Amino acid sequence: MNAQRTPLTSEHENAxxxxxxxxxxxxxxxxxxxxxxxxxxxxAVGLFDLCHMGRVRLSGDGYxxxxxxxxxxxxRNMKTGVIRYAMLTREDGTTIDDVxxxxxxxxxxLCINAGNRNRDLAWLRTHAAxxxxxxxxLSDRLAMIALQGPKSVDVARKxxxxxxxxxxxxxxxxxxxxxxxxxxxxxxxxxxEDGYEFYFPAERAVDVWRKLLEVxxxxxxxxxxxxARDTLRLEAGMPLFGHEIDDTTTPLEADLMWxxxxxxxxxxxxxxxxxxxxxxxxxxxxxxLAGKRVPRFGYVVFDGELAIGEVRSGTYSPTxxxxxxxxxxxxxxxxxxxxxxxxxxxxEAIEIVPLPFYRRAR
Amino acid sequence: xxxxxxxxxxTHEWAKKEGDLVVLGITDFAVKHLxxxxxxxxxxxxxxxxxxxxxxxxxxxxxxSDLMSPVEGEVxxxxxxxxxxxxxxxxxxxxxxxxxxxxxxxxxxMLDAAAYQKVTxxxxx
Numbered sequence: 001m002n003a004q005r006t007p008l009t010s011e012h013e014n015a016x017x018x019x020x021x022x023x024x025x026x027x028x029x030x031x032x033x034x035x036x037x038x039x040x041x042x043x044a045v046g047l048f049d050l051c052h053m054g055r056v057r058l059s060g061d062g063y064x065x066x067x068x069x070x071x072x073x074x075x076r077n078m079k080t081g082v083i084r085y086a087m088l089t090r091e092d093g094t095t096i097d098d099v100x101x102x103x104x105x106x107x108x109x110l111c112i113n114a115g116n117r118n119r120d121l122a123w124l125r126t127h128a129a130x131x132x133x134x135x136x137x138l139s140d141r142l143a144m145i146a147l148q149g150p151k152s153v154d155v156a157r158k159x160x161x162x163x164x165x166x167x168x169x170x171x172x173x174x175x176x177x178x179x180x181x182x183x184x185x186x187x188x189x190x191x192x193e194d195g196y197e198f199y200f201p202a203e204r205a206v207d208v209w210r211k212l213l214e215v216x217x218x219x220x221x222x223x224x225x226x227x228a229r230d231t232l233r234l235e236a237g238m239p240l241f242g243h244e245i246d247d248t249t250t251p252l253e254a255d256l257m258w259x260x261x262x263x264x265x266x267x268x269x270x271x272x273x274x275x276x277x278x279x280x281x282x283x284x285x286x287x288x289l290a291g292k293r294v295p296r297f298g299y300v301v302f303d304g305e306l307a308i309g310e311v312r313s314g315t316y317s318p319t320x321x322x323x324x325x326x327x328x329x330x331x332x333x334x335x336x337x338x339x340x341x342x343x344x345x346x347x348e349a350i351e352i353v354p355l356p357f358y359r360r361a362r
Numbered sequence: 363x364x365x366x367x368x369x370x371x372x373t374h375e376w377a378k379k380e381g382d383l384v385v386l387g388i389t390d391f392a393v394k395h396l397x398x399x400x401x402x403x404x405x406x407x408x409x410x411x412x413x414x415x416x417x418x419x420x421x422x423x424x425x426x427s428d429l430m431s432p433v434e435g436e437v438x439x440x441x442x443x444x445x446x447x448x449x450x451x452x453x454x455x456x457x458x459x460x461x462x463x464x465x466x467x468x469x470x471x472m473l474d475a476a477a478y479q480k481v482t483x484x485x486x487x
């Protein structure tokens with residue numbers, strides 16, 4: 001398969017990044033080393049090309065009702081400039097995608113996963129059919145670049161109008177950015193650090209990328225690949241579609257009920273209420289693993305001699321300096337402190353620990 | 363630079379004749395591709411390696427890779443210090459990062475440095 005290229009893929013190639021196919025996109029997995037890049041984001045600041053992600057705006061008569069019916073989080077009380085994490089769920093409560101919901105004045109903007117772009121759009125459009133709601137796919141027109149790391153605010157201040165330091169966590173503002181007026185600047189992230197996302201016309205992607213690296217040099221700004229991003233998000237206990245959540249998981253099992261409003265009606269609410277009453281057969285847990293070998297997707301988890309689950313993500317954590325992972329395990333075993341896993345033929349003890357593995361001091 | 367004193371596999375192992383022994387290791391390209399090495403599993407002295415079969419594994423944060431033997435023969439020496447010094451593989455894969463020495467193996471059907479260089483260019487980014 002020929003991977004799609006973002007407006008920045010050639011920048012990554014020129015920087016001698018190692019490029020991989022991620023969800024159909026040619027993306028940098030690392031520029032130097034995954035661990036080095038992950039450590040750098042925890043102590044300074046990194047730049048991320050997120051153009052592969054999907055960006056959709058819903059507007060027109062009835063858009064607010066439609067979004068409220070499709071996403072799991074409460075949206076009615078969101079003020080303009082507020083962002084919430086949510087999932088799109090099916091009638092049976094399983095997950096189509098996880099999304100960020102941006103409340104705009106007369107519209108709602110969604111940031112969705114690269115690999116789910118087309119089916120999310122199809123889902124939104126199916127539900128919008130026959131209404132006056134406009135589903136506008138901005139993915140190709142808008143570039144998306146993120147800063148992550150404790151020094152993000154120092155870099156953002158150099159290129160943003162107003163004070164980006166005044167934007168609240170999980171909030172956004174419209175301001176000038178790199179000389180462009182009315183650019184959406186949000187403050188979320190997928191690493192557990194402070195950070196910003198910039199959404200701006202795609203044709204400016206290359207010069208904005210270069211400008212950021214130039215003005216951010218004193219703070220140590222450097223590009224970061226998807227490898228470090230995955231390590232950082234796992235340390236921060238953030239789910240990744242295809243791993244902690246997928247077509248078969250419900251928010252209950254994934255421990256994401258904080259992002260679900262069961263008091264409202266949304267597609268999947270009934271099934272999730274039923275499951276909440278009955279209990280789910282499995283739960284997502286976090287674990288630590290001593291030893292040098294890294295736990296990986298699909299490794300079988302045991303309670304005694306009984307296979308009771310499987311690993312969903314695993315990495316060496318440069319912040320904790322140990323191997324960490326997530327796994328789905330049978331509910332009966334989810335409360336245990338010690339389980340084991342089959343690490344390519346050898347049985348290794350794992351310690352079940354609460355998520356997240358890492359939380360920044362604020 | 364890819365040393366031209368040895369032969370290569372497309373799977374990025376090298377084999378070098380040293381007296382009546384053959385020394386095996388992996389290439390700098392493989393190391394750069396793996397990055398962040400965390401673990402290596404090597405055979406024991408006395409193990410019999412078969413051509414085209416796995417003789418160990420090397421793991422990085424990113425992935426686990428099999429180490430493929432380009433020769434048949436008996437393992438007579440293992441660089442077991444690598445287990446706690448993977449930086450030797452990372453920093454000097456053609457010398458300090460050697461992995462095993464094999465007796466009996468004839469090198470055949472492998473690539474020379476120029477041909478291997480072409481493989482890495484095709485695999486390039």
